[in-house]
Amino acid sequence: MSLSVEIAHRFPGLTLELGFDAPEGVTALIGRSGAGKTTVANVVAGLMRPDRARVRLGDVTLADTTAGLWLSPQVRRIGYVFQEARLFPHLSVRQNLLYGARRRSRLAEAEGELPGVTELLGIGGLLTRRPGALSGGERQRVAIGRALLSGPRMLLLDEPLAALDPARKAEILPFLERLRDHAGLPILYVSHAMEEVARLATTVVALDAGRVVAQGPASAVLSDPAAVPALDPGAAGAVIEAVVEAQDSDGLTRVAAAGGTLYLPQIAAEPGARLRLRIEAQDVMISRDRPEGLSALNLIAARIISIHPGHGPGALVRLKAGEAVILSRITQRSVAALGLAEGQGVHAVIKSLAMASDNVGTARVMAGQGDGR
Structure with a gap:
């Protein structure tokens, strides 16, 4: 209905x-x-x-x-x-x-x-x-x-x-x-x-x-x-689906998403459970090359779909990682300094601890599927 x-x-x-x-x-x-x-x-x-x-x-x-x-x-x-x-x-x-x-x-x-x-x-x-x-x-x-x-x-x-x-x-x-x-x-x-x-x-x-x-x-x-005009710009973010792969011994949950493997603070879910993850744009950095020597665990290869300058110093960059779309909110100065452009291959850098538990939920259960629990 x-x-x-x-x-x-x-x-x-x-x-x-x-x-x-x-x-x-x-x-x-x-x-x-x-x-x-x-x-x-x-x-x-x-x-x-x-x-x-x-x-x-x-x-x-x-x-x-x-x-x-x-x-x-x-x-x-x-x-x-x-x-x-x-x-x-x-x-x-x-x-x-x-x-x-x-x-x-x-x-x-x-x-x-x-x-x-x-x-x-x-x-x-x-x-x-x-x-x-x-x-x-x-x-x-x-x-x-x-x-x-x-x-x-x-x-x-x-x-x-x-x-x-x-x-x-x-x-x-x-x-x-x-x-x-x-x-x-x-x-x-x-x-x-x-x-x-x-x-x-x-x-x-x-x-x-x-x-x-x-x-x-x-x-x-x-x-x-x-x-974004309907929101506080600081609230911009993308939603992707993922599947729990394992609960690692160091307190992180490993999940498989369209863009690759992600590590989250431990989620109470069994392997195979389907999740919805909200990745806030302000928590996503961009690197032109795969970075080395970083503490961040989540490094996702992506391609720039579009760049949208804001009214202030910021810009919103849309990235395609596999079938998922991720947003990154960076400064226009960074866009210029990195020479970012549509179609360019980059890496999205996401801190594991940035994805708080209130941004992780269960994916919708469709008819004929289990409850994912």
Whole structure:
């Protein structure tokens, strides 16, 4: 089931005019604050009626303002999860989970689905607790479970981890990966946190000042310089897939990627597990020749695809390593000093310890594959 969105609306100081298609999987809406991400989410959910909109989910038209069609939020059947869990403090976790199902008169179905949802989200042991006794990550997992049990056609997660500290984010991200792979629902995920997007998204739509500046598969958009205006330039980076080869005795994990062998700080994964790695552009250096006498372990032979000077002293260099695209953010002075040019063969130098654990996730499990664990 895919989502198709067209929206036009005028705010003071901002005109929103955009359209995109979101196929199955997790579609991440990214962009700086004020780009229009939450407005899009609210229009899709039916919480805001813009000047003009057309929204289709599969074969169901949720909104077509030119035809006078505007389905209410209740009829749209979209499970909306906000930054705050918004649980009822006087109800138990079990009662909170079933609340949306009760309102939609599907309590019997939800009770049958409850064991599967609690196992998926790791909250089976919390059912008798009240929200006040839960951590922030646990509360968000309960909020997601409540949305799943309401019988939605799709899920909409608006900055679901923004209110959590790094430890709680690390706690919940693996459950969101499981949700992506096993929920069987399209998910629209609003975020400005690239570590979340890189780990979860199958499709990315980048917004800047109310316009779509890039859209497509996550690996393509996150390595596209056209998407950088939607981000903090320091957050630019590419996403590649890799397979765990071995856990070495010195505490490093050896993985095979399209560009060659990479060494990461130890990852809790068995050999054969499929990973998604986010390599930040600012952590990639470029050498014209294969360097010798360096402490860096990750030396990848690559070819320059393109060079994009920034508005300041920096430049973004796109590199092709095997089938993978890697970004490097260096100074324009370095580009000139090295004589870099499109088509040139170079080596990308990446520090092993630069790839922190929050930039490493599981690759999406496709139908017919194992779970990679």
